[in-house]
Amino acid sequence: MKIKCPHCGSESFKVHQRNGHECNTIYRCQDCLRCFSGRRFTPYADTKLKPEKIVSVIQHLCEGNSVRSTERLLRVHRGTVLSMLALAGEHAQSVTDEYVRKLRPKYVQFDELWTFVHTKEAHLRRRDPAEWGDAYTWVALDSQTKLIISHLVGKRDAASANEFIADYASRIGGIHQATSDGFKPYIDAIETYFGADINFAQLVKVYGSPKEAPPDWYGPAEVINAIPTPIIGEPDEAHISTSHVERSNLNFRMHLRRFTRLVNAFSKKLDNLKAAVALYVAWYNFCRVHRTLRVTPAMEAGLTDHVWSVEELLNVGANASNKQAA
Ligand SMILES: [Zn+2]
Incomplete structure (x- = not known):
């Protein structure tokens, strides 16, 4: 800010x-x-609480504590927690915009994670606001550094695909290979922003009921086959995969469920979900030590040389402005 x-x-x-x-x-x-x-x-505005307390609240949320337990452990009202989250999210997005750019990834994987705002899509009524219902978090993950290069909260449609790929393209350079699932609007978006300067493939999943299922199977569809499908350039078959982004998203999913509960318990707005996702992404990239890398994805990608504390994440912009002003 x-x-x-x-x-x-x-x-x-x-x-x-x-x-x-x-x-x-x-x-x-x-x-x-x-x-x-x-x-x-700063992310510390809007409340008279001490900065240390605010850092502590954000830390609890990032590390997967529920709002209830954060409220109980730190004795902070839920409404206050939510307004802190909104400010911290806005700040986190500005940190991402400042630091996560000029990247040269080799292999990137795209995925979309489902959640919802206020009401599940199936229960929507005609006059409900357009932002209610399904919400998808689009994620672009660097396979090697595990950095989340770009994310977007939106619907699962062509407009969101376009916005997501536009943001992604603005943060990277160089010819590289990318894999998405079989969602068709990716193709147009990738062509628009990369032309022929990319090796792009889709992993088209075929869904069906499990082989051993009884004939009266009513359970969820399973992936019974995934067909690597080159779309642009000459993607290396061995790297047509979305397994890294899917594995990395397991954690994200867990956090997102909590964020969704948090958002839906209070003001039930898409903006709050966006704030929560922005905060999670910055925390994941800069603060959380990756289990197999032993460093943070931001360190692996050369964006910083150390593990950031939550306090550092919340202060980083303010420090830069203060330095300018001094
Ligand atoms: Zn003045």
Whole structure:
């Protein structure tokens, strides 16, 4: 979040007073000479709680605690937890936009994770808001570094596919190989943003009832076959796979379920789900040590040289602005 004078909008200001934690810095506007707190430009705004407490709440959520247990352990009201989540999510997205770019991946896998906002799609009524119902989190994962290069929360349709691939394309360079599932709108989107400069394949899954199932089988469909289908360029058959993104998404799914419960328990808005996903993605990339890599995906991808704490994740933008201002 960019700091500017809340009284006159000026972007020229100086540090007037430092009060312990970075977010409590007071600035003085060079144009109207009035003072203001830097706190409103950080994930620590909107509450009088101490920064340490806010960090602790976000940490609990990122590490998979339920809202109920976070509320109980830290004695913070649920409404406050949710407003912290919204600010932290917005901040996390700005961190992703600043750091996760200019990448040169070799093998990338796409996937979409299902969740819902407010009401499940099947129970929607005609006059319900358009943002209710199915919501999909689109994820692009670098197979080698396990970095989530790009994500988008939207529907599972052509418009979302387009927006997702546009964002993905803006963060990477160089010819590489990508695999998606058999969802058709990927093809147009990939052609639009990469032309022929990519090796792109789809893993088309064939669903059916299990072979040993009784003839009166009513259970969920299973994947009975996955057909590697080259679409653009010459994708290496051995790397036409979505197994890494699917495995990595198991954890994500678990967090997402909690986020969905959190979102649906309160304001039931798509924006809250977006905030939760943005926070999870930044935490996954920068703070969580990957079990097989032994470092964070961001370190493996060369975006940073150390494991970030949740506090560092929440402070990173504020620090940069403060450095500029000092
Ligand atoms: Zn001013």
